[in-house]
Structure formats: C-alpha cells, structure tokens
Amino acid sequence: xxxxxxxxxxxxxxxxxxxxxxxxxxxxxxxxxxxxxxxxxxxxxxxxxxxxxxxxxxxxxxxxxxxxxxxxxxxxxxxxxxxxxxxxxxxxxxxxxxxxxxxxxxxxxxxxxxxxxxxxxxxxxxxxxxxxxxxxxxxxxxxxxxxxxxxxxxxxxxxxxxxxxxxxxxxxxxxxxxxxxxxxxxxxxxxxxxxxxxxxxxxxxxxxxxxxxxxxxxxxxxxxxxxxxxxxxxxxxxxx
Amino acid sequence: xxxxxxxxxxxxxxxxxxxxxxxxxxxxxxxxxxxxxxxxxxxxxxxxxxxxxxxxxxxxxxxxxxxxxxxxxxxxxxxxxxxxxxxxxxxxxxxxxxxxxxxxxxxxxxxxxxxxxxxxxxxxxxxxxxxxxxxxxxxxxxxxxxxxxxxxxxxx
Numbered sequence: 001x002x003x004x005x006x007x008x009x010x011x012x013x014x015x016x017x018x019x020x021x022x023x024x025x026x027x028x029x030x031x032x033x034x035x036x037x038x039x040x041x042x043x044x045x046x047x048x049x050x051x052x053x054x055x056x057x058x059x060x061x062x063x064x065x066x067x068x069x070x071x072x073x074x075x076x077x078x079x080x081x082x083x084x085x086x087x088x089x090x091x092x093x094x095x096x097x098x099x100x101x102x103x104x105x106x107x108x109x110x111x112x113x114x115x116x117x118x119x120x121x122x123x124x125x126x127x128x129x130x131x132x133x134x135x136x137x138x139x140x141x142x143x144x145x146x147x148x149x150x151x152x153x154x155x156x157x158x159x160x161x162x163x164x165x166x167x168x169x170x171x172x173x174x175x176x177x178x179x180x181x182x183x184x185x186x187x188x189x190x191x192x193x194x195x196x197x198x199x200x201x202x203x204x205x206x207x208x209x210x211x212x213x214x215x216x217x218x219x220x221x222x223x224x225x226x227x228x229x230x231x232x233x234x235x236x237x238x239x240x
Numbered sequence: 241x242x243x244x245x246x247x248x249x250x251x252x253x254x255x256x257x258x259x260x261x262x263x264x265x266x267x268x269x270x271x272x273x274x275x276x277x278x279x280x281x282x283x284x285x286x287x288x289x290x291x292x293x294x295x296x297x298x299x300x301x302x303x304x305x306x307x308x309x310x311x312x313x314x315x316x317x318x319x320x321x322x323x324x325x326x327x328x329x330x331x332x333x334x335x336x337x338x339x340x341x342x343x344x345x346x347x348x349x350x351x352x353x354x355x356x357x358x359x360x361x362x363x364x365x366x367x368x369x370x371x372x373x374x375x376x377x378x379x380x381x382x383x384x385x386x387x388x389x390x391x392x393x394x395x396x
C-alpha cells in the first residue's frame with residue numbers, strides 16, 4: 001500500500017446499477033480516491049446527513065436533539081442521471097439546496113448524450129457531465145476541483161482555530177474547536193449562521209480536518225459569526 | 241526464456257488481437273484491463289462476471305416481455321435494452337453493444353419481428369463472447385502456471 005503523499009479525496013458515488021457501481025468504484029480507487037457507493041439518491045442524502053429534503057439539523061425540524069451518527073467528509077459526489085425514484089438531477093438539486101452540502105462538487109454521469117439534459121444539470125450547479133462509460137482520464141480531470149474544495153475547507157479551519165501554529169489570521173471565532181468526537185460519539189450541533197450571505201469565495205466549512213487525518217471525521221457546519229444561536233456542548237475541549 | 245512460456249504468450253497475444261480485429265472487443269476493454277492491478281488482480285474477471293449475469297437477467301426479461309399473447313410493452317423491452325447497452329459499452333463488448341443500438345431502434349419502432357430476431361442475436365452474441373473470454377482467461381492461467389507473466393497486449 002502506497003503511503004499517499006497526495007491527499008486522499010473521498011468520493012460518494014451513486015448509481016442504481018451494481019455493475020456501474022463496481023466499475024466507478026474501481027475507477028475512483030485507481031484515481032487514488034476513497035470511495036463510498038450507494039444505490040440511490042435517498043441513500044446518498046442519508047449518507048450526507050440530509051434527509052427527505054430538510055436538513056437533520058434544521059432548526060425547524062421537529063426534533064432538535066443531536067443525531068448520533070458518523071459523518072465523513074465528502075469531496076465529490078458523482079451520480080448517475082437515470083435512477084428510479086430520485087434521479088441524479090433531483091439529487092443534485094437537493095445537494096445544492098442544502099447549506100451543509102452545497103459546496104460539495106457534483107458530477108453527473110449518463111449513458112445518453114442529451115444536450116438539454118446536460119445543460120439543465122450544469123445550470124443547476126453540476127460541475128461536470130460525463131458520458132458513460134466514464135474513463136480514468138475524466139476522473140483525473142476532477143482532481144484540481146476536489147483539491148480546491150479541500151484546501152478551502154482546510155484554510156477555513158485554520159482561520160477558525162487560531163491555536164494552531166500555522167494560522168496567521170485570527171477571525172471572529174475564537175472558541176476551541178472539537179477535533180475528534182469519535183470517542184465520545186456525539187456530534188456537535190451545527191450553528192445556524194445568521195450572518196449575511198457569504199460571498200462565493202468564502203465557503204461554509206462543512207467539515208473539519210485533522211492534519212493527521214484518520215478515516216473518521218465529523219461534520220460540522222459553522223458560521224463565521226460569534227453569534228451563537230444554538231447551544232453548544234460545554235466542557236469538551238480540543239483533543240488533537 | 242522458457243520456450244513454452246514464450247509460445248503461450250505469443251498465442252495469447254494473437255488471440256487477444258483477433259478478438260479486437262473481429263470486433264468482439266473495443267478499446268473500452270483495454271481501458272478495463274488498465275484498471276486491474278496488483279491491488280485488484282481480479283477486477284476484469286469480476287466485472288465481466290457481473291456483465292454476463294446482467295446479460296442472462298436482461299435477456300430473460302426481454303424474452304418475457306416479448307412473449308406476450310397480447311400487447312407487448314416495448315418500453316419495458318427498451319428499458320432492458322438500455323441497461324444492456326450501458327453495461328456492454330462499459331466492458332467493451334463491441335458486438336453486443338452494436339446489437340443493442342439496433343435493438344433500441346426496433347423497440348422505438350415497435351417492430352415485433354425485428355425485436356424478436358434481435359434478441360436472439362443478442363443471446364447468441366453474449367454467449368459467444370463469454371466463451372471467447374473464457375478461453376482468454378484459460379490462456380492467462382496457463383501462462384502463469386508455466387511460470388510466465390501475462391503480457392500487455394498493445395492494440396494498434
């Protein structure tokens with residue numbers, strides 16, 4: 001096993017066909033990505049921590065108790081277009097509507113070359129539209145994009161954790177961040193941001209990363225305001 | 241180098257080339273092979289196995305859909321053809337894919353006779369391919385057992 005000097009990207013692949021899942025999984029592994037495959041848009045949303053069109057941590061949701069489940073950082077979603085129930089397009093829309101996930105790049109795959117379909121997907125925010133069969137070269141094209149997103153996440157994390165040495169900027173957020181709750185098994189409630197709409201370049205942090213990354217990560221949605229509207233867990237300190 | 245191994249390798253090379261030349265395989269198959277490595281040494285075999293399982297299932301579905309003593313649901317047939325076209329395209333099964341393209345048009349035209357004939361051809365074609373690929377895998381095994389390495393065949 002090669003010790004990856006290059007960062008590991010985690011890709012969520014969605015396809016209802018077992019054959020296609022196997023195929024895209026291998027392709028992604030060959031492109032040095034970590035892969036999770038699911039067979040439907042619903043399962044994809046579940047995996048992302050979204051559910052039935054509203055976010056699990058939606059303040060309007062009936063239950064406000066923390067959801068105890070493991071979430072991992074996803075650097076890319078690649079989905080088939082034609083799927084029963086929820087199409088790839090539907091999934092794309094749901095992802096882009098979610099404040100937690102809208103910054104995850106989404107790529108659509110299809111075995112049919114339908115220009116109207118392609119432009120519809122791109123207009124809705126898909127980064128790319130690949131015709132099947134997808135090739136390794138296609139996936140390698142996505143790497144700069146995933147890298148950019150990953151770096152942005154890291155950068156934002158640095159800004160928000162001034163206790164880290166390399167951070168030169170100190171932003172409004174000064175509270176210690178919890179790095180790894182996997183032992184505790186609790187997920188921090190995300191903070192509903194009440195700040196003004198973010199500019200394109202400043203993206204909401206979806207997840208935090210540890211510099212010494214392991215496979216278990218938690219997902220946190222944070223605003224850049226000190227104005228906290230949700231209670232936070234007290235007494236949990238950094239465990240880096 | 242062992243003469244026996246060399247001979248087997250030559251045989252293998254020629255066999256693969258003939259599969260391409262006769263249109264059984266296209267460069268997507270080459271792509272598939274390139275995805276196999278030490279980490280996933282059986283990838284091609286696994287994927288092909290899934291493909292042939294798909295063939296059995298889909299051909300069965302289509303046969304049933306076309307075996308109606310009444311109205312045939314061509315969209316149902318078409319949906320299965322679509323799937324088969326997708327997977328055959330992904331493994332590089334050139335002839336099967338080609339047949340599926342025709343088949344699709346026949347479904348759209350609701351050409352019953354044409355569909356039935358085409359389905360028969362698809363059935364023969366995937367089974368033929370399966371046998372050919374089995375021979376290929378057997379050759380690979382022989383080479384390895386003789387102490388040799390399976391050569392990369394350059395299709396150009």
